[in-house]
Amino acid sequence: MTFEACAALVERGDPDRFRVAMAAPPTARRVLFPLFAFNLEVARAPWVTREPMLAEMRLQWWRDVVETSAAGDPPPAHEVAGPLGALIREGRLDPATLDAIVQARRRDIEAEPFRPDDLRAYLEGTAGNLLWASAAALGEPSVHRDAVLQAGYAAGLSAWLQALPELAATGRGLVDESLPAIRALAEDGLSVLAQARRMRFGPGIPALRAASLAGTFLFRAKRDPEAVLEGRLSLAEVAKSSRLLWVTLKGSW
Template identity: 70%
Template sequence: MSLQACAEMVERSDPDRFRVAMAAPPPAREILFPLYAFNLEVARAPWRTREPMLAEMRLQWWRDVVENSAAGETPPAHEVAGPLGALLNAGRLDPAPLDALIEARRRDIEREPFAPDALRPYLEGTAGNLLWAGAGGLGEPESSRPAIIQAGYASGLATWLLALPELATHGRGLAILTPDTIHSLAQDALAALSESRRTRFGPGIPALRAASLAAAMLKAASRDPDAVLHGRLALPEGQKRLRLLWVTLRGTW
């Protein structure tokens, strides 16, 4: 039940966010690593069983952890719930976006493809709330929330498109899977990202760097939708590292 356990989990399963957290000041890592580990646990819950009721129970367990910890109860002795609960106990994380993220993940239990117009609310609920929870935990004011949710949607769509070939094999892709649909989605997310960047952000910038790779992937998807369909969207590791280094040195995202 330690920050180190959360960091190791994120390093194994979410290396891009691991690098984002490591580039942040040490006090910010105390928030970001448990938050990112929590996101992994919740995202996996609907995939770990084929029984909808069991998946619901797993998600409800996390909702109870968030609610009870925010109310001051001692969190479970769990490698992620423990550190996350301690942050909620101390008022360092807002429980609202975490609860909303869990609720949005219930959509994954359905095991059905998305209609294109249903994808944005899902990604705002998952990736958007995750980005806002991190930025808010670092001190970003409530007034920034709408712009951060937009950035989270764009970042979430980039990641979702990266995983689309695998999702499609499990019947969880797009109901209308065509190059035109992918191009349209990528353009919509790029517009949302551009709108978000008009906001002047402050202490939440280290968390916002989790969205720093979105533009490159979305532009690639828009130019060449077939790259998404055939699993060629991933950016080279060197390019990702240089991008994060660049925005960190500049103090931007």
């Protein structure tokens, strides 16, 4: 039940967010790694079993961890639940936001394609709430919550479009996977991201860097939606690292 275990889990399972955490100040990493590890565990829960009831039970277990910690009690012994629970008890993480992330992941249990409105609600509930939880934990004021959720939606959409071929193969793609429909999604994400970028953020900027590549991916999807369907939307790791280094040195996202 250590911070180091959370960092190792994120490094293996979510390298993009691992880089974001490592680019943040050491004090911020103490929050980001347990939070990102929690997100990874919750995101995996509906996928590790084909039995909907077992998936529901896994997600409920994490809801119970959050609820127990919010009540001031120690959570069950677990490499992520321990550090996460400590942050909740210290008031660093909002249990309501964490619970919303778990609830949103219930949609992954259903092997059903998304309509645009459903997809937006899902991505705001998952990636949006995660970005807000991390930014708020670093001190971003609540008045910026909506803008952070917008940035999170855009980041979530860019990641979701990169994974679309695999998702579609499991029945969790789009109801309409035409090129115009994909282009419209990318345009929506770019519009939302532009609105978020007009906000002057403060101490939460290290967390917001998780959305630093969203514009690049969404612009590519808009220009070449066929690349989304063919799984050609990814970037080389060196390009991702270079972009993160650039925005970190600039103090932006």
